[in-house]
Amino acid sequence: MIVILGAAHYFHAMRDGESPPSLEERLRAVRREHFRRIDRLIELALVGSGECVAGKTLAADCGLYISSGIGPIGSNVVVQDAVSRDAKLPMPFNFVNTLGSSAGYYVGKNLGLTGESTFVSRRGSAFAAALACAVADISAGVVSQALVGAIEECLLPPRRFVELLTLPPDAMPAEGSHWLLLARSEASGAVVPRETIDTGEFVGYEAREAAELTSFVSRNPARRMGLSFTNGAGARLVAQ
Numbered sequence: 001m002i003v004i005l006g007a008a009h010y011f012h013a014m015r016d017g018e019s020p021p022s023l024e025e026r027l028r029a030v031r032r033e034h035f036r037r038i039d040r041l042i043e044l045a046l047v048g049s050g051e052c053v054a055g056k057t058l059a060a061d062c063g064l065y066i067s068s069g070i071g072p073i074g075s076n077v078v079v080q081d082a083v084s085r086d087a088k089l090p091m092p093f094n095f096v097n098t099l100g101s102s103a104g105y106y107v108g109k110n111l112g113l114t115g116e117s118t119f120v121s122r123r124g125s126a127f128a129a130a131l132a133c134a135v136a137d138i139s140a141g142v143v144s145q146a147l148v149g150a151i152e153e154c155l156l157p158p159r160r161f162v163e164l165l166t167l168p169p170d171a172m173p174a175e176g177s178h179w180l181l182l183a184r185s186e187a188s189g190a191v192v193p194r195e196t197i198d199t200g201e202f203v204g205y206e207a208r209e210a211a212e213l214t215s216f217v218s219r220n221p222a223r224r225m226g227l228s229f230t231n232g233a234g235a236r237l238v239a240q
């Protein structure tokens with residue numbers, strides 16, 4: 001049994017003509033220092049991971065597993081526009097932030113993590129892949145805790161985001177940050193019915209799996225939640 005010690009859930013749908021909400025207040029509440037020249041994806045990672053572990057003790061070997069279906073699209077587009085459209089060299093920090101592993105660096109630095117760090121980026125089930133890596137490491141004794149997250153940013157304007165990702169014209173782009181803090185436990189529990197998880201607002205969202213799970217856990221903080229696994233990968237949410 002893999003027990004969920006903490007969860008954090010943020011989701012915001014983006015509409016044409018609007019700017020994303022400021023994360024500054026939430027950042028101030030969870031960051032240990034002021035980080036300069038970070039992009040929106042890193043901000044989302046810092047907020048979600050910080051809120052997930054707030055008030056909890058992290059093990060010295062706590063592993064970090066970040067997933068994203070789209071990855072750092074904002075910084076990548078800025079760099080590509082500079083090179084291809086404007087015939088200019090990209091700004092150094094924009095270039096560095098095109099690497100998904102940059103988010104892991106800042107989360108690790110902010111939380112004082114020194115264990116394993118993995119970034120998984122792929123279209124479809126990126127969170128499930130990161131979760132499987134975390135479970136494998138916990139089961140093998142590589143780590144005693146695992147901080148697993150899914151982060152997605154929305155390139156502005158939203159219509160360009162839809163076009164670049166070849167989404168349906170009526171798709172509603174969104175950004176989000178969804179996190180779980182996991183640990184091994186010998187406890188067991190009953191399966192929570194799938195229909196109790198509200199999925200309506202996540203249709204077409206790349207991190208839907210993570211949003212479903214963290215949304216449910218966040219709405220049920222009084223329960224001691226856990227994950228049970230079959231065949232080494234398939235996860236079921238359980239209430240203990």
